[in-house]
Amino acid sequence: MQLYNTLSAEERAALIDEAGKQRLTLSFYAYARIEDPKKFRDDLFMAWEPLEVLGRIYVAHEGINAQLSLPADHFYEFRDTLETYDFMQGIRLNVAVEQNDHSFLKLTIKVRDKIVADGLNDDTFDVTNKGIHLGAADFNAMLDDPNTIVVDMRNHYESEIGHFVGSIKPDVDTFRESLPIIETQLSEFKEGKNLLMYCTGGIRCEKASAYFKHKGFNNVYQLEGGIIEYTRQVKAEGLQSKFIGKNFVFDHRLGERITDDIVSNCHQCGKPCDTHTNCANEACHLLFIQCEECAETFEGCCSTACNEIIHLPEDEQKALRRGIKNGNMIFKKGKSDVLTFRNSSPGVVGTAVAEPKRRFETTAKIKKAYVGKGIHFFPKASIGQFLVEEGELYVSNEILISGPTTGEQKLIIEEMFVNDQPATTARKGDLVSFKLDYRIRLSDKLYKIL
Ligand SMILES: [Zn+2]
Numbered sequence: 001m002q003l004y005n006t007l008s009a010e011e012r013a014a015l016i017d018e019a020g021k022q023r024l025t026l027s028f029y030a031y032a033r034i035e036d037p038k039k040f041r042d043d044l045f046m047a048w049e050p051l052e053v054l055g056r057i058y059v060a061h062e063g064i065n066a067q068l069s070l071p072a073d074h075f076y077e078f079r080d081t082l083e084t085y086d087f088m089q090g091i092r093l094n095v096a097v098e099q100n101d102h103s104f105l106k107l108t109i110k111v112r113d114k115i116v117a118d119g120l121n122d123d124t125f126d127v128t129n130k131g132i133h134l135g136a137a138d139f140n141a142m143l144d145d146p147n148t149i150v151v152d153m154r155n156h157y158e159s160e161i162g163h164f165v166g167s168i169k170p171d172v173d174t175f176r177e178s179l180p181i182i183e184t185q186l187s188e189f190k191e192g193k194n195l196l197m198y199c200t201g202g203i204r205c206e207k208a209s210a211y212f213k214h215k216g217f218n219n220v221y222q223l224e225g226g227i228i229e230y231t232r233q234v235k236a237e238g239l240q241s242k243f244i245g246k247n248f249v250f251d252h253r254l255g256e257r258i259t260d261d262i263v264s265n266c267h268q269c270g271k272p273c274d275t276h277t278n279c280a281n282e283a284c285h286l287l288f289i290q291c292e293e294c295a296e297t298f299e300g301c302c303s304t305a306c307n308e309i310i311h312l313p314e315d316e317q318k319a320l321r322r323g324i325k326n327g328n329m330i331f332k333k334g335k336s337d338v339l340t341f342r343n344s345s346p347g348v349v350g351t352a353v354a355e356p357k358r359r360f361e362t363t364a365k366i367k368k369a370y371v372g373k374g375i376h377f378f379p380k381a382s383i384g385q386f387l388v389e390e391g392e393l394y395v396s397n398e399i400l401i402s403g404p405t406t407g408e409q410k411l412i413i414e415e416m417f418v419n420d421q422p423a424t425t426a427r428k429g430d431l432v433s434f435k436l437d438y439r440i441r442l443s444d445k446l447y448k449i450l
């Protein structure tokens, strides 16, 4: 049997439509001891492929973490395939709130070192000594306790569009970054306060709660089954949802609505908006929040620079993409300098009850700040050199070079040299140089586009 997907994403989407069957989107995880993850992976693939399971699944010696979709009428057969493993008997399957038949377009099962990249050395603490699991009703009650600190264990792009009222939302790109930050910031509360934590499906809190107990926090609680299970219980039991906004999910939907509150802003014009999108320029792919009007203005791009690129012929775009690897950079999102509106504060841990400051800007007009002047051009290497006279310049900044002969030239700095050394920041008084495919003139002006 083939262990790979033979159909393209487009063919899959067409097939799903033709089949006309309702699909369920669900997720689950289990920590366990798996001797041979490679064999486990192959067995799962062979069991699930005939059931038309699609999704993204990670397996490791420490367990399994799965997000997938399958035809509703295969659900019980699918559950049977899980029950053949002792550690997955009676496992809770989180069914997504909103169903979308195209949430996954292929089946990918990957063997990893860990099912969640937590950066922890598990041998140094007891990973089974977890926090107390709370259902939705108990979680709500504990939220009302003034002696409680509630921490969002997810990343900034997740908590930005939806969160529990009053939660601390660490400004981090990854889970592994968040653990030491939270520990430091909350160290004074180790003994007296209830540390209440939550994440999307509960998996991150499984390990984090054990870690914080190991670090000396006395009263550690976690949301059973995460936001997904919370939402299900809130609906089933008619409780008030203290989670507001959208729950970020890692499939094509990028988020499912929990309440009608819009708690974030368009990263380009600043108006209330919680629709995530990836920049239409394939070479950029930045994940950011964009309202409908800005989507139209920028044609789905994060910046005018990317918008110009998507209008180039396809082969020129391909040439530009060559050798560029964005990786996790796309999750910089609200922190990316190319975006014209940002509301993420520079602080490490956001303050509690920091509900969004509403700010409105009507046009996406480009603003710029003077940085310095051109002082030299090296024709052989096509390198322009500037003297920084004001402010700072960073790699990934979008800049404008302007002068009577040069005209107005925009570009994003991908690499630069500061005083002849590779660097990511240039400050006042520095000589900064970078590659340019045109000659600059002495005293051409360098601006940073804001
Ligand atoms: Zn907008």
Ligand SMILES: [Zn+2]
Pocket (backbone or CB within 6 Å): 279, 280, 281, 284, 285, 286, 301, 302, 303, 306
């Ligand atoms: Zn872009």
